[in-house]
Each structure stands twice: as structure tokens, then as C-alpha cells.
Amino acid sequence: MLPNAPGGTVPVDELMRRARWPVLRRLGFHPGGDEQSRFRGVGIEYSDVREYQAGDDPRSIEWNITARSDRPYVRESLPDRGLDAWMLIDVTRSLDWGTARCLKRQLGLEFAAAVGQLLIARGNRVGALLFDERVRAIVPPLSGRTALLRLIARVEREAQDPASSTNLGRALTEAGRLIRKPSLVIVITDFMTADGWQRPLSSLAMRHEVIAAWVTDPRERDIPDVGVVTFEDPESGQQILVDTGDARLRLRFESAADTQREAIRTDLQRARAAIAELSTVADLVPQLVRFIKQREAQRGRPPARVTA
Secondary structure (H helix, E strand, C coil), X not given: CCCCCCCXXXXXXXXXXXXXXXXXXXXXXXXXXXXXXXXXXXXXXXXXXXXXXXXXXXXXXXXXXXHCCCCCEEEEEECCEECEEEEEEECCHHHCCCCCCCCHHHHHHHHHHHHHHHHHCCCCEEEEXXXXXXXXXXXXXXXXXXXXXXXXXXXXXXXXXXXXXCCHHHHHHXXXXXXXXXXXXXXXXXXXXXXXXXXXXXXXHHHCEEEEXXXXXXXXXXXXXXXXXEEECCCCCCEEEEECCCHHHHHHHHHHHHHHHHHHHHHHHHCCCEEEEEECCCCHXXXXXXXXXXXXXXXXXXXXXXXX
16 A cells, blocks of 8 residues: 655655555466465465365364364465566657656656566566567566666666667567566557557457556647747657747647547557556656556456447
């Protein structure tokens, strides 16, 4: 559970120490963590009862049911386990943009570091797939703060020489082949990419719990009136002169941006991926806390299905 204050009255370090990343599915499988597991064994979460078998621990006998039957029964539990979390991190040039507090790349890196910290604090393992037009680097899931620091350092190194294009669909398809065990998968990107990622994301969400960390900037929705300026596509390098003093142009841009955003949101919901929308206009922690609280409120409820 989270503390009540979203960051104003509670120091950030204390907030991050007390917070817990909510996992809605039972994904735990390796010893050492405290997440929900689908395996049955010795634990504190009640699962079911079965008949006593030779070798069972007598302390697990369910006496209330045994007393009403002619044979002994034992209580089965779901033991706590650790899960694997995979971060699919976009390292292309489209994230080298930001007109508010920071670049989108910095916000995505802050998010990866904060979520990684929350996960490893509970005995989970964190790994990453760094992608551009393909999966560029694979960091296997490991536990511990040192492993997380190495992961973040690897992301920073890869981002220093970003590729010119994004192929999210290919990266998601490769992730589906590489990630074998049911895991927590967090996709960190701005979704500024061609279509073709929707079906691979939906397939990934059928097996794993998928979070779409959607990194945005306010100027992707509206253009201020600053006269004639040069816009450049960060991936292709193509440039165009734009007269931002044209009110009709600004209105068309805003309408097109809203249409694009709504299409992305609908596709993510249809794929049954949880959306963590992050904006460069605000600090990370309040946005992170807001998303975690939303996920906690959904615990025990299946995600809504969106139809065409």
C-alpha cells in the first residue's frame, strides 16, 4: 500500500521505500520474493484443501473439515515467490525531445529506475530489452541494487548512440519469443512509431502482465505561436518550415494530435495493457504514485475489454 501523501509532505526517499509496485496476476515463481504465486506449497495465503497423504506435515491439517468428515484433510496455501520483470526500453532518437521539465528520454529513464527500485525491494528480478528497429541489447533479469544500477548504466550507454528508426512491432514480437515464463513486462516508449505493434502487444498481454509506460511531451499536442520555425523529424532528419502564427494550422495540428492520441489509447486498451501516461511537464513521483494507486484500486477486477 502507498502512504496517503503523493509526495508533498513525505520525502521522496521515504515514499519510494514505503511504496509497492502492484502486480495483479500471480507471476511469482522463484524463491526469495513476496509476490503472489500460482504454485501451491507452504505459505500464508489460503488456496484449497485436499485429503491427507503420507508425508504431509500434520501441522497443515484442516481440523474443522476433518472433524466433519471420516478422513483427514490438509490446508494448501500459495507461497510467496519472486517474479521476473522485463523492461522494453525505447532507445531511439524520438525520445530526445522535451520542452518542459526534461527530455522524454530522461523521464523514461527515471521511470525505469524508480520501478526497478520498487521491484527489487520485494525480492524480484529485473531485466531489460533495449530496442530501436530491433532488440538491440538483452539484460537478463537479476536481483539486487547493483544489478539495477548496471541495467540503468547500460540504458544510458545505448542511448548515447541512438538508432534512426523505431520498429516497436518487431521488438514486441522478439520479446514474445525471448520471455518464456509469465512475467511483468513494462514497455517504455512514446509510441511514435508506425502501426504493426498492436497485435504483438496483444499476444504479449495474453501471457504476461503488460504495462505501457507512454512518455509524452505537451508540445506533441499543441504548438505555441512563436513565428516561423523549423521542425525536424528526430528519426529521419527531415525538416520543414512551419508558420506557427497561422491559427488554422495550430488548430489542425491539435486536432490531428488528439486523434492520434485517442487511437493509441484505444489500441493499448484493446490489447489489455495498463497505461501509465508520463508527461515531461511534471515530476515523476506524483505521476508514478497516481498510477500505482489506480492499479491498487483495480486489484481483484479483470481489466476492461475494449471492442472495435
